Amino acid sequence: MRVLVVEDDAELGPALCASLAAAGMVAELCADGSEASFLGATEGYDAAVLDLGLPGLDGVGVLRHWREQQASFPVLVLTARGRWSDKLQAFEAGADDYLTKPFLHDEVALRLRVLRRRAWGRPDPRLRVGALALDTTAGRFTLAEQPLALTAQEHRILAHLMHRQGAVVSRAELAEHVYARDADPDSNTLDVLVGRIRRKLGRALLHTERGRGWRLADEGDGAED
Known part of the structure; x- marks a missing residue:
C-alpha cells in the first residue's frame, strides 16, 4: 500500500x-x-x-x-x-x-x-483467496488458518494482489504500488519476490500470465502457472 x-x-x-x-x-x-x-x-x-x-x-x-x-x-x-x-x-x-x-x-x-x-469494493474486512486470507484490519495473512511468514516486501506485494484478486496485475502496476517513487529496483527483483511468495503459497494460487503479469486466484480456475 x-x-x-x-x-x-x-x-x-x-x-x-x-x-x-x-x-x-x-x-x-x-x-x-x-x-x-x-x-x-x-x-x-x-x-x-x-x-x-x-x-x-x-x-x-x-x-x-x-x-x-x-x-x-x-x-x-x-x-x-x-x-x-x-x-x-x-x-x-x-x-x-x-x-x-x-x-x-x-x-x-x-x-x-x-x-x-x-x-476496492471489499466491505468484508477479511479477504480470502482459497486457503489464503488477509485480515485487513490487523494487516495479517494466514494460510489454511495458520500465520503466513512474509518479508515486508512480500507482504506489500501479496496485499496488493489480494485486493486485486482475479485480475491480471502488470509488473508496472505492482512496482508502482509497492515501491516509493524514488526507488529503482533491479529488473528481476519482482520476479524473485513473486517466486518466493508462490513457493510459500503453493503454485495453485499465484499464476503467471505470460507477457502480462500475475494473477492471484483460487486453484482450479485454469490459469497458466
Missing part, C-alpha cells in the same frame, strides 16, 4: 511515515501543498494522509485539485482543526475520513486499511 503523507511538521511527518512503514506500507513524505497537489495528480497512490495547514497551498486546495484531476484514492485528513466548519469544508472538497490531532499512529494505519478496502 503506497501512501502519500502530506505534513509540514518536521517531527510529526517523519514519525508518521516510520509508523506506517512499520505497519507494512510504503509512505512518502511531502511537506509542501503545491508539490503535494502535483504528486497526487500524477503518481499512483493507494491513499493519502493530508494536513490542512500547509505552505504553498492549503490542504483543502490540494484536495480540490486532486479531485478535479480525477485522483480517486481515499484521503484521510489529519489536522489540529476540529471545528465543524473545517470538517465540512474538507468533506465537501473530497475527503473520505477526518482525524484530529493528537492521535494514535496505529489508528492512522487502521483507518487507511479500512479506506483502501472500501475503495
Whole structure:
C-alpha cells in the first residue's frame, strides 16, 4: 500500500511515515501543498494522509485539485482543526475520513486499511483467496488458518494482489504500488519476490500470465502457472 503523507511538521511527518512503514506500507513524505497537489495528480497512490495547514497551498486546495484531476484514492485528513466548519469544508472538497490531532499512529494505519478496502469494493474486512486470507484490519495473512511468514516486501506485494484478486496485475502496476517513487529496483527483483511468495503459497494460487503479469486466484480456475 503506497501512501502519500502530506505534513509540514518536521517531527510529526517523519514519525508518521516510520509508523506506517512499520505497519507494512510504503509512505512518502511531502511537506509542501503545491508539490503535494502535483504528486497526487500524477503518481499512483493507494491513499493519502493530508494536513490542512500547509505552505504553498492549503490542504483543502490540494484536495480540490486532486479531485478535479480525477485522483480517486481515499484521503484521510489529519489536522489540529476540529471545528465543524473545517470538517465540512474538507468533506465537501473530497475527503473520505477526518482525524484530529493528537492521535494514535496505529489508528492512522487502521483507518487507511479500512479506506483502501472500501475503495476496492471489499466491505468484508477479511479477504480470502482459497486457503489464503488477509485480515485487513490487523494487516495479517494466514494460510489454511495458520500465520503466513512474509518479508515486508512480500507482504506489500501479496496485499496488493489480494485486493486485486482475479485480475491480471502488470509488473508496472505492482512496482508502482509497492515501491516509493524514488526507488529503482533491479529488473528481476519482482520476479524473485513473486517466486518466493508462490513457493510459500503453493503454485495453485499465484499464476503467471505470460507477457502480462500475475494473477492471484483460487486453484482450479485454469490459469497458466
